[in-house]
Amino acid sequence: MDYKVADMKLADFGRKEIEIAEKEMPGLMATCEKYGKTKPLKGLRIMGSLHMTIQTAVLIETLVKLGADVRWCSCNIFSTQDHAAAAIAKAGVPVFAWKGESLEEYWDCTYRAITWPDGKGPDQIVDDGGDATLLIHRGYQAENDASILDVPTDNHELQIINKLLKKVLKKDKKHWHNVAKNVVGVSEETTTGVHRLVQMEERKELLFQAVNVNDSVTKSKFDNIYGCRHSLTDAIKRALDVLISGKTAMVCGYGDVGKGSAEAMRNERAQVMVSEIDPICALQACMAGFKVCTVEDALPYADIYVTTTGNSDIITAEHISKMKDQAIVCNIGHFDNEIQVGALEKWPGVKKEVIKGSFCPVTRYKFKDGHSVYLLAEGRLVNLGCATGHPSFVMSCSFTNQTLAQIDIAKNPKRKVGVYRLAKKLDEEVAALHLAKLGAKLTKLSKKQAEYIGVPVEGPYKPEHYRY
Numbered sequence: 365m366d367y368k369v370a371d372m373k374l375a376d377f378g379r380k381e382i383e384i385a386e387k388e389m390p391g392l393m394a395t396c397e398k399y400g401k402t403k404p405l406k407g408l409r410i411m412g413s414l415h416m417t418i419q420t421a422v423l424i425e426t427l428v429k430l431g432a433d434v435r436w437c438s439c440n441i442f443s444t445q446d447h448a449a450a451a452i453a454k455a456g457v458p459v460f461a462w463k464g465e466s467l468e469e470y471w472d473c474t475y476r477a478i479t480w481p482d483g484k485g486p487d488q489i490v491d492d493g494g495d496a497t498l499l500i501h502r503g504y505q506a507e508n509d510a511s512i513l514d515v516p517t518d519n520h521e522l523q524i525i526n527k528l529l530k531k532v533l534k535k536d537k538k539h540w541h542n543v544a545k546n547v548v549g550v551s552e553e554t555t556t557g558v559h560r561l562v563q564m565e566e567r568k569e570l571l572f573q574a575v576n577v578n579d580s581v582t583k584s585k586f587d588n589i590y591g592c593r594h595s596l597t598d599a600i601k602r603a604l605d606v607l608i609s610g611k612t613a614m615v616c617g618y619g620d621v622g623k624g625s626a627e628a629m630r631n632e633r634a635q636v637m638v639s640e641i642d643p644i645c646a647l648q649a650c651m652a653g654f655k656v657c658t659v660e661d662a663l664p665y666a667d668i669y670v671t672t673t674g675n676s677d678i679i680t681a682e683h684i685s686k687m688k689d690q691a692i693v694c695n696i697g698h699f700d701n702e703i704q705v706g707a708l709e710k711w712p713g714v715k716k717e718v719i720k721g722s723f724c725p726v727t728r729y730k731f732k733d734g735h736s737v738y739l740l741a742e743g744r745l746v747n748l749g750c751a752t753g754h755p756s757f758v759m760s761c762s763f764t765n766q767t768l769a770q771i772d773i774a775k776n777p778k779r780k781v782g783v784y785r786l787a788k789k790l791d792e793e794v795a796a797l798h799l800a801k802l803g804a805k806l807t808k809l810s811k812k813q814a815e816y817i818g819v820p821v822e823g824p825y826k827p828e829h830y831r832y
């Protein structure tokens with residue numbers, strides 16, 4: 365079977381929820397309407413490594429309607445919604461994803477999704493966090509110098525990737541060179557994945573063009589802010605049914621995700637503190653009424669900690685050892701290195717107890733002094749590990765950008781290797797596609813007014829560098 369999911373019996377339920385989601389995703393529906401006949405992705409092999417949720421299922425079926433030959437895996441071991449995966453498998457799209465994958469299974473799923481039955485790879489990639497892009501690039505580097513796979517590392521995930529690549533290398537010493545040669549480009553969904561791409565470009569390692577979807581305004585200023593504003597507290601409540609009102613929350617980072625997360629906690633009437641490194645974001649947090657301090661300052665007070673930085677070691681094992689009894693720690697950043705889970709597991713005398721399994725991971729750590737702290741989703745992004753992520757409407761904005769990015773790559777196959785963004789006009793079009801659903805009515809700009817402010821009557825209405 366060219367798929368691997370948890371339970372095909374969930375397919376009908378998944379289909380029902382996909383149909384409901386479609387009503388909330390006007391941007392994707394309009395894109396199917398606009399391009400369904402011309403099929404700009406016709407015959408293109410598109411592999412996706414992006415949380416296998418109901419909303420992603422609608423994205424997948426949009427890509428298929430535009431003519432693509434799609435294979436899919438998730439980009440996180442806890443984020444798959446099994447009924448969505450089952451519905452996609454039943455629709456005939458090869459998908460390799462289930463909630464609660466081991467890391468070995470996760471990377472095996474990524475390899476299976478990126479490899480067509482004829483042994484070849486994709487023409488284009490939809491990536492979220494860059495794991496698919498990483499597998500190709502590390503495989504390519506290993507074919508140039510296999511010794512990189514033997515460099516000692518205490519990074520368990522890297523050991524798993526190295527082991528997988530050794531297996532592939534044994535079968536075909538040029539596999540990844542051939543795969544990379546055929547990849548026209550990748551569209552990257554999230555902030556951390558874009559950081560990885562920019563670093564690869566700076567190191568002159570990037571092997572194909574990339575479209576930065578995250579920095580479309582209608583992605584990061586919607587998904588990252590309003591999506592997290594919706595899904596963060598959903599996850600905390602599902603995990604522990606804890607009252608948030610009146611509690612003290614420490615939100616680490618006040619970027620797009622931090623802004624949405626801090627607002628979410630304030631909407632629940634928590635007392636919200638924020639940590640930041642960037643003086644501008646810190647000042648923004650002050651202006652929004654949040655107390656800006658360090659994690660250390662918060663330890664005697666905070667009941668709930670949320671990391672949102674995309675950085676590493678934000679909450680250390682030592683921090684956790686000094687937290688209040690019954691404190692809750694979670695991360696909503698892309699990777700699981702914002703909280704030092706490994707060091708926490710090894711903390712002298714700490715006792716670990718699993719409260720809930722992979723359907724909504726909750727783990728309790730009891731310290732020698734008697735205090736206990738709860739860790740949600742094993743430090744992985746909590747909104748997809750302990751809940752269902754962002755709602756369909758906001759994901760429609762993100763995924764309309766993803767679809768436009770895939771069309772953009774298909775239209776520019778010879779574009780120089782580099783990291784690109786979609787035109788601002790497209791950003792405005794994505795926004796416009798979502799207004800009617802909310803009953804919003806745009807004001808028409810007259811020719812005279814357009815001349816007065818120096819913009820085209822039909823837009824774009826802001827300069828390229830405008831910060832919303």
Ligand code: NAD
Binds near residue numbers: 618
């Ligand atoms: P961003 O760059 O806008 O914000 C990150 C903020 O963290 C910045 O303001 C930065 O100054 C701050 N920061 C960095 N190091 C810090 C430190 N040591 N202490 C305090 N603050 C620090 O990025 P973003 O778009 O908000 O994304 C943040 C993370 O969330 C990324 O990993 C992104 O991929 C991920 N993300 C997750 C979801 C989700 O649904 N879970 C959605 C979108 C993005």
Ligand code: 3DD
Binds near residue numbers: 415587588753754759
């Ligand atoms: N992400 C959050 N909710 C999601 C959902 N319901 N389906 C798919 C992905 C979802 C993660 C996105 O916000 C991704 O764009 C990111 O991490 O930036």
